[in-house]
Amino acid sequence: MPPKAAPKSKQAQKGKTSRPAGKSGKDGDDMTDMGDTDGDDWMNTKTLVKPDDQLDLNDQELKEEFTRILTANNPHAPQNIVRYSFKERQYKQTSHVDQLAIHFALDGNMLHKESDEAKRQMAKLGIPDSGEVAGSEGGETTPAAGGAPAEGEEGKDEAKEGEQREEAGTPGPGTAAKGEKLTNQFNYSERASQTYNNPYRERGTATEPPPRATFASNVTQWEIADAYHEDFEKQLEAIRAKQVHKAPPTFPHQQHHFQEKSKEKKTIPGRKEEEKTRKKLTITETQGDDISRISKATKIVERMVNQNTYDDIAQDFKYYEDPSDEYRDNEGTMLPLWRFSYEKAKKLAVTSLCWNPMYKDLFAASYGSYDFMKQGSGMILFFSLKNPSFAEYIYETDSGVMCLDVHPEHPYMVAIGFYDGSVGVYNVQKKEPVHRCTAKNGKHTDPVWQVRWQKDDLENNHNFYSVSSDGRIVHWTIIKNELLFEDVITLTLPGAAGEGPDGTKVNTVGCGTAFDFHRKNDYLFLVGTEEGKIHQCSKAYSSQFLDTVDAHNMAVYKVRWNPFHPRIYITCSADWTVKIWEVSSKTTADKSETSSVEAQTKKPLFTFDLNNSVGDVAWAPYSSTVFAAVTADGKMFVYDLNINKYEPLCEQMVAQKKKTKLTHVEFNPKDPIIIVGDDRGNVTSLKISPNLRKMPKEKKGAPPMDPKQKEDNEIAKLDKILSMVREPNEDKK
Amino acid sequence: MAEVEETFKRIQAHKGVIGVIVVNSEGIPIRSTLDNSTTVQYAGLISQLAAKARSTVRDIDPGNDLTFLRIRSKKHEIMVAPENEYLLIVIQNPDAV
Numbered sequence: 050m051p052p053k054a055a056p057k058s059k060q061a062q063k064g065k066t067s068r069p070a071g072k073s074g075k076d077g078d079d080m081t082d083m084g085d086t087d088g089d090d091w092m093n094t095k096t097l098v099k100p101d102d103q104l105d106l107n108d109q110e111l112k113e114e115f116t117r118i119l120t121a122n123n124p125h126a127p128q129n130i131v132r133y134s135f136k137e138r139q140y141k142q143t144s145h146v147d148q149l150a151i152h153f154a155l156d157g158n159m160l161h162k163e164s165d166e167a168k169r170q171m172a173k174l175g176i177p178d179s180g181e182v183a184g185s186e187g188g189e190t191t192p193a194a195g196g197a198p199a200e201g202e203e204g205k206d207e208a209k210e211g212e213q214r215e216e217a218g219t220p221g222p223g224t225a226a227k228g229e230k231l232t233n234q235f236n237y238s239e240r241a242s243q244t245y246n247n248p249y250r251e252r253g254t255a256t257e258p259p260p261r262a263t264f265a266s267n268v269t270q271w272e273i274a275d276a277y278h279e280d281f282e283k284q285l286e287a288i289r290a291k292q293v294h295k296a297p298p299t300f301p302h303q304q305h306h307f308q309e310k311s312k313e314k315k316t317i318p319g320r321k322e323e324e325k326t327r328k329k330l331t332i333t334e335t336q337g338d339d340i341s342r343i344s345k346a347t348k349i350v351e352r353m354v355n356q357n358t359y360d361d362i363a364q365d366f367k368y369y370e371d372p373s374d375e376y377r378d379n380e381g382t383m384l385p386l387w388r389f390s391y392e393k394a395k396k397l398a399v400t401s402l403c404w405n406p407m408y409k410d411l412f413a414a415s416y417g418s419y420d421f422m423k424q425g426s427g428m429i430l431f432f433s434l435k436n437p438s439f440a441e442y443i444y445e446t447d448s449g450v451m452c453l454d455v456h457p458e459h460p461y462m463v464a465i466g467f468y469d470g471s472v473g474v475y476n477v478q479k480k481e482p483v484h485r486c487t488a489k490n491g492k493h494t495d496p497v498w499q500v501r502w503q504k505d506d507l508e509n510n511h512n513f514y515s516v517s518s519d520g521r522i523v524h525w526t527i528i529k530n531e532l533l534f535e536d537v538i539t540l541t542l543p544g545a546a547g548e549g550p551d552g553t554k555v556n557t558v559g560c561g562t563a564f565d566f567h568r569k570n571d572y573l574f575l576v577g578t579e580e581g582k583i584h585q586c587s588k589a590y591s592s593q594f595l596d597t598v599d600a601h602n603m604a605v606y607k608v609r610w611n612p613f614h615p616r617i618y619i620t621c622s623a624d625w626t627v628k629i630w631e632v633s634s635k636t637t638a639d640k641s642e643t644s645s646v647e648a649q650t651k652k653p654l655f656t657f658d659l660n661n662s663v664g665d666v667a668w669a670p671y672s673s674t675v676f677a678a679v680t681a682d683g684k685m686f687v688y689d690l691n692i693n694k695y696e697p698l699c700e701q702m703v704a705q706k707k708k709t710k711l712t713h714v715e716f717n718p719k720d721p722i723i724i725v726g727d728d729r730g731n732v733t734s735l736k737i738s739p740n741l742r743k744m745p746k747e748k749k750g751a752p753p754m755d756p757k758q759k760e761d762n763e764i765a766k767l768d769k770i771l772s773m774v775r776e777p778n779e780d781k782k
Numbered sequence: 783m784a785e786v787e788e789t790f791k792r793i794q795a796h797k798g799v800i801g802v803i804v805v806n807s808e809g810i811p812i813r814s815t816l817d818n819s820t821t822v823q824y825a826g827l828i829s830q831l832a833a834k835a836r837s838t839v840r841d842i843d844p845g846n847d848l849t850f851l852r853i854r855s856k857k858h859e860i861m862v863a864p865e866n867e868y869l870l871i872v873i874q875n876p877d878a879v
Contacts, residue, residue, distance in 0.1 A: 271840030340790065340813065341783040343804060346863035346870040349850055351789055353861045354796050357876040439792055 123148040352435045359437055362386050366434070366722070371738035379692055381699045381740035383685065383723065387437035388705075389414075389732040393445075394428050399726025401452045402715040407460040409719040410434040411441065414732050417449025417468055419712075424449055424468060429475065432732065434722075442477055456502045456511065464513045464525075466497025472515050472525060474532070484532045493517035498562045504571065514566075516576060520558030522586075538591055540578060563608045569615060577605030577620060585632065598651045600628060607666050613673035613763040617654075617771070621666035627678050628653035631771070654774050655694065659686055665713045671742055673763035674770065679703070679711035679725055687741050690770050698741055703733055798878035800858060805829050807867035824860075828871050832862050 130143045160167040356363055371382050397416035405411040416428040427450035431442035449468040456462040461477040470493035474484040495518030502513045503524075512526040520540040526533045540559035560579035567573040572588040573595075581601035584594040601622035611617040616632040630653050661680040669675035674690040683704030686697040703725050704711060713726040721737040794802050794815055801816040801824075809829040814821040836848040851862040858875040 267837070269837055269841055271837070271844040274840075274844035340804070341786050343863075343865050343868045343870050344786045344789075346865035346868065347786055347789045347793065350861055350863045350870050350872050351793050351796075353850065353852070353863075354793055354799060354872060354874055357859060357874055358797050360876060438796070439789075 121148070123150040125150065351439070352433075355436050355438050359387060362437075366720075366736060369736065371740075374738050374740040377740070379696075379698060379740075381687060381738040383687070383699060383701050383703070383735040383737060383741075385703070386722070386734045386736055387434065388734070389430075389432045389437055389440075390730055391428070391430055391440055391443070394430065394730040396425070397428060397449070397730050398710075398728035399712050399730065399732055400427075400450060402713045402724055402726050402732065403453055403455050404715060404717055404724075405431075405455055405460050406457045406718075408433075409717065412715070412717075412724060412732075413453055413455055413463060414726060415450035415453040415465065416730060417451050419728070427467065429453060429463070429465065431477070434734065444475060444480075444482075446473075451496050452499045454500045454502050454513065458505075459511070462502075462511060464500045464502055464515075466500045466515050466517070468496045470494050470497060470517060470519070472497055472500060472513075472523075472532075474511075474513075474527065484527065484530075493519050493521060493523070495519040495560065499564055501564070501566060503566070514564070514574075516561040516564045518560035518562070518579065520560060522561060522564065522576065524588075536591075537588065538576075538586055538594075540576065540584065560604075562604050563606060565609050565618070567610055567615070568612065575608045575610070575618060577608040579604040581605055581622065581624070583608060583620060583630070596633065598630065600630070600653070601626065606662075606664060609666065609668055611673055611767070612668050612670055613760050614767045615764075617673075617767065619666055619668065619676060621663040621678055623662040625658055625661060625663065627657040627659060627663055627666050627676075629655040654771060655690070657686075657688065657695075657697075659684075662710075664711055667714050667716055669716050669742070670718050671744060673767040675741065677714050677716070677723060679714045681710040683707070683709050683711055683727070685711065685714070685723075685725060685735075687737070689741060689743065691743070691766060694770065694774075699738075703727075703735065705731070793872060796874075798875045800873040800875060802873075803828075803871040805869040805871065824871060824873075828860065828862055829869055832864055832869055836864065 126146055126148050128146060130146055131140045132143055133139070134141045160170070365384060366386050369384060371384065374381060394416045398419055399414050400417045400419070401415040403413045405413065411431060411433050413429065413431050416430070418424055418427075427446040427448055429442075429444040429446065429450055430440040433441050446465075446467065448471070450465055451468055452466040454464045456464070463475045463477060465473045465475060465482075467473065472492075473482045476483045493515070497515045497517045500513055500515045502511070506512055506526065508528075510526050510528050512524060514522060514524055514537065516522050521536055522538045522540070524535045524537045526535070540561050559582065561576050562579050563577035565575050567575075574586055574588070576584045576586055577600070578584070581599065581603055583598040583600040583605060585596035585598075586594050600620050601624045603623040605620050605622050608618060608620045611619070617629060618632070619627065619629050621627045630651075633651070657678075659678060659680050661682040661684070664679050664681060666676060666678040669677070672689070672691075675687065677685060677687045679685050683702055685699070685701050685703045687699040688697050692698060704727050706729070710728045711725050712728055715724050717723070721742055723735050723737060724732050725735065726732050790802065793799060801814065801820070803811050803816065803821055803824055804813040805811050805825045805828070809826055811821045811825040814825075816824070831853075832848070832851055835851050839846050839848045848864055850864070853860040853862075858873055861872045861874065863870045863872075
């Protein structure tokens with residue numbers, strides 16, 4: 050660049066203190082520095098490079114001189130520092146500002162030999178430090194001293210000497226060796242080597258994962274309670290195992306036990322509910338066949354299924370009340386409900402019915418044959434109203450069963466009389482009969498027509514009575530698993546020659562067909578015979594009757610005391626009649642004198658003619674004036690003396706087919722149900738309509754009557770009726 | 783045991799009964815009169831429902847327990863009786879002629 054080159058040559062003469070005007074201070078870096086005062090010739094041949102952003106200035110501006118002064122001031126130092134002076138209480142400018150700029154600082158770590166720190170260090174490193182220093186000189190002695198520490202003092206002395214020598218020695222090598230670590234150059238050697246690294250190999254095995262099962266559970270209040278119960282039971286068992294007698298049951302155990310009992314009660318009717326026969330269901334479970342573990346559930350489900358099938362009947366049983374009874378005051382009806390039958394019993398006749406005293410829906414029916422020529426096997430069936438399609442308990446016997454009775458206090462004990470004259474006792478919980486009497490053992494020689502349990506005797510033995518056609522009334526006692534008999538009375542007939550009724554030994558005996566024990570006075574009982582006589586007897590007198598009544602012309606089929614009135618009883622007979630009697634109040638003392646007269650003049654209070662042989666008659670348990678009778682033409686009659694003294698309120702055909710005889714009838718003690726047995730093996734249940742079960746209405750506002758009061762009312766009701774009927778001479782008694 | 787078998791057979795033969803299933807505590811059917819798929823379905827669903835019902839009853843009163851469960855639907859009725867870790871399920875059509 051010629052214009053540039055020209056001023057440059059001028060500048061070269063002026064001196065180095067001023068720079069060429071063409072440049073600004075910073076841009077000068079771009080230009081190649083040719084500011085040498087070398088020959089102009091080679092300078093001119095060079096072309097100057099002009100940067101793109103260089104200012105274009107004219108000559109005058111180019112000639113302008115700028116003066117620059119180099120000073121020793123720090124351009125970055127502040128020029129006017131102001132400090133607050135507490136003394137003068139104002140800001141004052143400091144006069145002097147430090148102009149020192151430090152461009153580079155490096156801290157060294159050299160110490161003066163004489164300083165404290167150095168001395169300390171030397172003491173630490175000790176004599177070997179100086180030994181190293183003088184390694185060239187006295188190196189031999191000190192290692193020797195260090196290498197033989199066993200020399201002890203000698204070594205120390207020599208070390209001391211070394212130290213002294215060292216101090217006297219040149220300080221130069223001493224300072225140089227201070228920083229080095231002391232090593233014994235003869236014994237110590239540091240060696241390192243690279244061992245061969247074994248190549249890594251990866252090895253793995255996969256094991257079978259342990260078998261897993263997902264477990265999920267809920268914790269609820271009752272699960273905790275259950276766990277506690279189980280634990281408690283286990284504890285109790287442990288205690289029981291130790292002791293002989295049982296621990297008294299405490300509340301939670303009793304509660305649990307009660308649960309079990311209430312569960313059992315439904316499906317196992319007829320079982321004894323005593324502590325000894327308590328079942329343990331929970332803890333020990335034997336590994337039986339699966340199906341037997343759900344026996345109770347199957348029973349329940351069977352009943353449920355039956356309930357569904359016979360749902361309408363069940364609803365009727367519970368709720369149906371004949372609405373037409375409101376319009377017909379003096380009439381009632383019987384609504385047929387379930388019918389119970391069993392195929393194997395179809396050829397047999399129902400010979401006896403008995404409701405279970407504990408479970409009101411369970412009844413027992415005995416099957417046999419009344420036909421003399423056709424005698425076969427017999428059966429005993431227990432039916433429940435809850436399961437009309439199948440019997441709860443079934444027992445087959447070889448001889449026809451003519452009668453049965455369920456023990457009032459122990460409902461699992463059943464006494465049975467057979468056609469072949471023997472009696473038996475069954476325990477419903479077992480399959481086989483408990484007792485069976487034999488020919489040697491007091492067996493009757495004729496069919497047993499009725500059996501009846503008595504209260505346990507003084508030694509708590511069970512006992513029962515039986516009456517049979519062989520004229521004997523026998524009292525059986527079960528003592529220590531044996532059946533012992535005792536003849537109570539033999540039914541004697543009055544002599545053919547018209548002799549006195551007693552005292553004469555007669556060969557012929559009457560045939561007893563029915564009997565009934567008084568409800569309150571247990572020793573008093575009535576016996577009906579085939580000749581149509583009714584004997585009043587007492588357990589205390591074994592040879593005499595208290596009284597005899599010529600009741601019927603044909604065999605007496607049933608005799609029953611009134612449930613409320615203590616002196617009224619009813620009889621039914623094959624002579625088509627039903628009669629109601631009152632017991633005379635005469636004692637046996639008068640009997641011998643006037644008995645013959647009595648026997649002839651005694652008259653029934655009521656007589657009903659039913660147009661056919663009456664198989665059975667029964668009082669209603671809820672009223673003293675209601676009774677039912679069944680006849681051989683399949684009809685059923687219900688009378689209420691309170692409403693109509695002469696006509697039945699209900700006369701209804703119960704049997705399904707014609708020519709079916711109805712054999713027995715029983716009222717349910719609790720529900721308004723009657724069961725009727727016929728000679729085709731069917732038991733029909735019927736519901737009594739409201740008109741037939743009228744009971745005295747309680748006055749509003751009066752406290753509810755207790756049973757005693759109710760009884761008295763019933764008795765009074767009956768007495769009122771009777772007073773109308775009694776003959777004048779009887780009234781005088 | 784034979785008695786229970788007999789009762790079982792009577793239930794099966796009863797009027798209107800469609801099927802009977804016995805299920806154990808794990809929900810596995812051990813006896814059934816229905817085909818396999820239906821049985822498995824019933825067993826699984828009903829055992830859950832019965833467990834829930836039982837839990838409900840016992841939660842309200844831990845001294846109480848479920849005795850049976852009846853589900854009546856338009857077409858039929860399902861009856862469930864639990865006992866001893868087993869469940870007995872019976873399906874019946876009550877209106878069957």
